Amino acid sequence: MTDEPHRTAVIDVGSNSFRLVVFSANGWWKRVDEIHEAVRIGAGLDASGELQPEAMERALRTLDLYAHFCRATGLQDVRPVATSAIRDAANREAFLARARTQTGLEVRVLSVEEEARYGYLAAVNSTTLSDGVVLDLGGGSMQLVRVVDRRADELRSWPLGAVRMTEHFLAEEEASRKQLKALRAHVAAELEDADWLGGRMAGIGGTVRNLAAAAQHAAGLPSLGVQGFVLTREALDALVEELAERPSSERAKVPGIKPARADLILAGAAVIQAVMEAGAIEGIEVTEAGLREGVFFESLLGDPHLFEDVRAESVRNLSAQFHFEPEHVAHVAELALQMWDALAAAGLHDGDPAERELLWAAAMLHDVGAAVDYDDHHKHSQYLILNGGLPGFEPRETALIALIARYHRKGDPTWGDLEALAGPGDQERLARGAALLRLAEQLERSRDQIVRGTRLHAENGAVRLELVGDGDVRLAQWAADRERGLFEQAFERQLEIVA
Amino acid sequence: MTDEPHRTAVIDVGSNSFRLVVFSANGWWKRVDEIHEAVRIGAGLDASGELQPEAMERALRTLDLYAHFCRATGLQDVRPVATSAIRDAANREAFLARARTQTGLEVRVLSVEEEARYGYLAAVNSTTLSDGVVLDLGGGSMQLVRVVDRRADELRSWPLGAVRMTEHFLAEEEASRKQLKALRAHVAAELEDADWLGGRMAGIGGTVRNLAAAAQHAAGLPSLGVQGFVLTREALDALVEELAERPSSERAKVPGIKPARADLILAGAAVIQAVMEAGAIEGIEVTEAGLREGVFFESLLGDPHLFEDVRAESVRNLSAQFHFEPEHVAHVAELALQMWDALAAAGLHDGDPAERELLWAAAMLHDVGAAVDYDDHHKHSQYLILNGGLPGFEPRETALIALIARYHRKGDPTWGDLEALAGPGDQERLARGAALLRLAEQLERSRDQIVRGTRLHAENGAVRLELVGDGDVRLAQWAADRERGLFEQAFERQLEIVA
Numbered sequence: 001m002t003d004e005p006h007r008t009a010v011i012d013v014g015s016n017s018f019r020l021v022v023f024s025a026n027g028w029w030k031r032v033d034e035i036h037e038a039v040r041i042g043a044g045l046d047a048s049g050e051l052q053p054e055a056m057e058r059a060l061r062t063l064d065l066y067a068h069f070c071r072a073t074g075l076q077d078v079r080p081v082a083t084s085a086i087r088d089a090a091n092r093e094a095f096l097a098r099a100r101t102q103t104g105l106e107v108r109v110l111s112v113e114e115e116a117r118y119g120y121l122a123a124v125n126s127t128t129l130s131d132g133v134v135l136d137l138g139g140g141s142m143q144l145v146r147v148v149d150r151r152a153d154e155l156r157s158w159p160l161g162a163v164r165m166t167e168h169f170l171a172e173e174e175a176s177r178k179q180l181k182a183l184r185a186h187v188a189a190e191l192e193d194a195d196w197l198g199g200r201m202a203g204i205g206g207t208v209r210n211l212a213a214a215a216q217h218a219a220g221l222p223s224l225g226v227q228g229f230v231l232t233r234e235a236l237d238a239l240v241e242e243l244a245e246r247p248s249s250e251r252a253k254v255p256g257i258k259p260a261r262a263d264l265i266l267a268g269a270a271v272i273q274a275v276m277e278a279g280a281i282e283g284i285e286v287t288e289a290g291l292r293e294g295v296f297f298e299s300l301l302g303d304p305h306l307f308e309d310v311r312a313e314s315v316r317n318l319s320a321q322f323h324f325e326p327e328h329v330a331h332v333a334e335l336a337l338q339m340w341d342a343l344a345a346a347g348l349h350d351g352d353p354a355e356r357e358l359l360w361a362a363a364m365l366h367d368v369g370a371a372v373d374y375d376d377h378h379k380h381s382q383y384l385i386l387n388g389g390l391p392g393f394e395p396r397e398t399a400l401i402a403l404i405a406r407y408h409r410k411g412d413p414t415w416g417d418l419e420a421l422a423g424p425g426d427q428e429r430l431a432r433g434a435a436l437l438r439l440a441e442q443l444e445r446s447r448d449q450i451v452r453g454t455r456l457h458a459e460n461g462a463v464r465l466e467l468v469g470d471g472d473v474r475l476a477q478w479a480a481d482r483e484r485g486l487f488e489q490a491f492e493r494q495l496e497i498v499a
Numbered sequence: 500m501t502d503e504p505h506r507t508a509v510i511d512v513g514s515n516s517f518r519l520v521v522f523s524a525n526g527w528w529k530r531v532d533e534i535h536e537a538v539r540i541g542a543g544l545d546a547s548g549e550l551q552p553e554a555m556e557r558a559l560r561t562l563d564l565y566a567h568f569c570r571a572t573g574l575q576d577v578r579p580v581a582t583s584a585i586r587d588a589a590n591r592e593a594f595l596a597r598a599r600t601q602t603g604l605e606v607r608v609l610s611v612e613e614e615a616r617y618g619y620l621a622a623v624n625s626t627t628l629s630d631g632v633v634l635d636l637g638g639g640s641m642q643l644v645r646v647v648d649r650r651a652d653e654l655r656s657w658p659l660g661a662v663r664m665t666e667h668f669l670a671e672e673e674a675s676r677k678q679l680k681a682l683r684a685h686v687a688a689e690l691e692d693a694d695w696l697g698g699r700m701a702g703i704g705g706t707v708r709n710l711a712a713a714a715q716h717a718a719g720l721p722s723l724g725v726q727g728f729v730l731t732r733e734a735l736d737a738l739v740e741e742l743a744e745r746p747s748s749e750r751a752k753v754p755g756i757k758p759a760r761a762d763l764i765l766a767g768a769a770v771i772q773a774v775m776e777a778g779a780i781e782g783i784e785v786t787e788a789g790l791r792e793g794v795f796f797e798s799l800l801g802d803p804h805l806f807e808d809v810r811a812e813s814v815r816n817l818s819a820q821f822h823f824e825p826e827h828v829a830h831v832a833e834l835a836l837q838m839w840d841a842l843a844a845a846g847l848h849d850g851d852p853a854e855r856e857l858l859w860a861a862a863m864l865h866d867v868g869a870a871v872d873y874d875d876h877h878k879h880s881q882y883l884i885l886n887g888g889l890p891g892f893e894p895r896e897t898a899l900i901a902l903i904a905r906y907h908r909k910g911d912p913t914w915g916d917l918e919a920l921a922g923p924g925d926q927e928r929l930a931r932g933a934a935l936l937r938l939a940e941q942l943e944r945s946r947d948q949i950v951r952g953t954r955l956h957a958e959n960g961a962v963r964l965e966l967v968g969d970g971d972v973r974l975a976q977w978a979a980d981r982e983r984g985l986f987e988q989a990f991e992r993q994l995e996i997v998a
Contacts, residue, residue: 065974446571
């Protein structure tokens with residue numbers, strides 16, 4: 001917090017819309033501002049091969065607004081990148097020259113491979129995908145990137161975008177089964193030589209995000225954004241059924257579908273179906289990141305532009321935006337995990353490493369809510385975790401982290417409004433996590449790491465927790481003793497805390 | 500944000516509980532941490548006149564914990580203050596010496612007048628009280644401070660605290676009407692010479708807060724904390740009726756009453772009734788600030804330790820904690836207010852200055868939610884305003900500010916969950932505020948203050964808004980034009996925006 005954050009503007013000069021996104025970084029990073037315009041610079045391009053005069057005017061007006069914005073807000077690191085519409089236009093140089101002269105912006109036209117690479121960077125830095133495929137479905141084209149050991153092994157693009165497929169196969173108000181079948185057969189034929197297609201798949205782009213939102217809606221899940229949500233083949237098939245039954249103008253009535261996408265969503269969904277079919281893929285892990293984040297990650301991270309551990313980075317990043325006492329939270333996490341490990345060793349739970357990671361994350365984030373207000377800061381921590389987001393975790397996991405943090409003080413752990421996200425055993429995971437975090441917080445009450453660690457003995461149906469310290473640990477003992485109730489409920493054992 | 504915040508710990512060594520509170524200040528200020536212990540150092544004091552050995556041990560153990568905490572977290576500005584129990588104890592010097600030797604803390608014993616003055620500072624810096632009375636009801640004593648032109652004109656204390664009155668008048672499980680009458684008569688007699696009692700009253704202390712929470716509950720209001728809530732005589736009378744009907748152990752069942760206060764709440768409520776009766780006072784404006792905030796304000800602010808304008812300071816303070824673009828928000832506020840003024844001049848609303856102030860506050864705070872996440876930042880702004888709080892405003896006003904900020908983008912303004920707080924005309928106030936803030940935001944879209952101002956003409960049942968700028972304002976015109984819908988609904992006039 002001692003220096004001003006570095007701010008980077010990425011301007012995505014896309015075929016359908018232009019978007020300026022500002023990222024800020026200062027030991028943490030986040031998206032802090034955004035302007036969006038539906039410029040449709042690609043309008044009329046397919047027919048003539050050229051950017052049309054009116055579209056070009058709209059584009060220059062928008063770039064001018066963005067240039068004003070950058071100057072006014074003191075943005076110096078500005079990265080405008082253009083994709084297919086401008087790449088493919090015969091008169092692109094004329095447009096780029098006018099952009100340069102009129103707005104001062106130097107727009108960089110991405111090659112097909114560069115565009116695919118930014119999508120890959122976005123996906124691999126916001127999911128845990130290490131081997132599999134990144135799918136990026138846009139309006140004009142679809143990119144598939146084969147990922148091996150987190151590296152991009154093959155970067156390909158096909159002219160299978162949602163706008164193009166709509167125009168070719170589903171241009172009418174009603175869609176027939178035959179048309180959908182033809183569309184899918186076309187996609188399948190195009191993908192024939194991509195014999196590496198298969199395994200885990202991460203998906204980016206507006207079509208994927210919107211389908212995921214609709215699938216969440218259909219499943220009755222709370223809407224916490226689609227980051228990390230898995231769109232299954234089954235859910236997608238059901239959505240295609242539901243969309244295909246309606247005329248194009250009525251498709252926005254399917255809950256979760258955005259009106260602005262309603263005319264393209266069915267073709268996009270069918271393309272994805274065909275890709276999943278071709279690769280025998282069960283589900284797509286959705287990420288909200290995309291091209292713009294890819295460009296930003298390239299600027300933020302040294303080659304190969306990858307976070308070492310996406311989940312740990314998400315936790316660290318959210319924590320760094322709000323929190324001030326790294327030693328305290330790290331020690332609380334250490335104490336909580338030490339007890340969790342000892343309880344697993346004693347056979348009091350099954351020691352699932354996934355559960356351990358969620359407890360760690362919750363411990364690191366338990367106090368972030370104090371940035372809102374000290375009163376009820378445990379509830380504010382829940383809000384900030386759910387709304388700030390943790391790329392790399394699925395919604396269920398993010399919810400569990402948020403709830404463990406919520407119950408680090410006050411109240412009996414329950415899923416409440418988030419119930420629909422809970423899987424089998426998750427109530428017990430929450431109860432264990434909250435119980436241990438609450439104890440660890442009490443052991444670290446004086447904030448001086450006086451309790452270095454604990455030794456745990458399970459015997460005669462009870463648990464004895466011995467505090468190992470660098471001095472008088474009686475205060476910690478007494479504080480923890482008053483908060484042993486949750487532990488006794490969660491583990492169904494009496495707890496004795498000794499110095 | 501360039502330097503580390505200055506942190507101040509106030510340790511309130513009270514008769515019932517000890518509380519360590521940490522405040523942080525860095526162009527903004529807030530409470531960031533708190534530890535609380537129910538030490539009951541006053542136990543047995545009344546009978547013997549001395550602090551009892553066991554109570555003293557509990558107190559020293561707690562102070563030791565607090566001292567550890569301060570050292571571990573690097574707190575250097577530590578201000579321990581003691582009130583009535585220690586002030587009145589015959590063996591106080593022995594206790595203070597042991598505290599000094601064992602914990603290193605130098606506890607300052609406040610005089611009756613100093614204690615009252617800190618309560619006064621807390622109240623006058625967290626409400627808009629400028630002339631009237633501050634009431635501070637504790638366990639042992641009650642302070643009343645006469646306020647004239649925001650200065651403390653008279654500082655008085657009476658032995659009428661809730662613990663003491665419970666012991667003297669309501670020690671039994673059941674309370675009779677006769678006992679309550681005797682209690683009130685006693686209070687009335689004690690207050691006889693305070694002939695200045697009357698006018699506006701601000702109330703501090705746990706009893707007042709808890710009664711306010713119960714009154715909010717009874718009125719079906721959403722619980723956003725009690726800051727700024729007005730506890731009316733009528734609501735208080737109803738609560739006393741309800742509490743008096745139950746035996747002492749059942750009083751916590753009255754919704755909103757905290758179990759820890761259940762045994763003292765009736766006596767406290769009756770004392771306040773008697774004070775209101777004596778001064779013909781209609782309502783008490785509740786504040787969550789108290790002694791500890793008073794001590795902190797003394798350290799934060801130069802003599803006379805008063806914020807110049809409490810409401811403006813609250814807005815500025817919340818904004819400074821989260822926001823980065825002061826020029827932008829200030830200009831959006833200016834543009835919104837200019838349109839609001841012109842519409843009032845044209846007779847399109849009645850120009851209530853209270854409404855104007857709320858619009859100003861919302862404009863200053865509309866973007867704070869971007870600190871949580873850019874997506875849905877308007878909703879996060881609502882959350883931060885409601886939960887961060889704005890001392891000096893009542894809950895209804897804070898809600899209106901939060902909602903105007905919420906609707907600065909997306910959606911149709913509605914009170915939603917906060918409906919119960921809305922008064923007559925508030926839906927229209929919200930609609931006007933949101934419409935103007937949304938327009939102003941678009942006029943400032945390029946963030947370069949290019950639209951310096953506007954001229955508004957209402958004629959022939961339509962409104963023409965002329966943009967006055969330092970250059971080409973067509974972008975702003977075009978952006979605002981797309982967001983004129985809310986305006987046309989709110990003012991029932993067509994809007995034309997011209998450059």
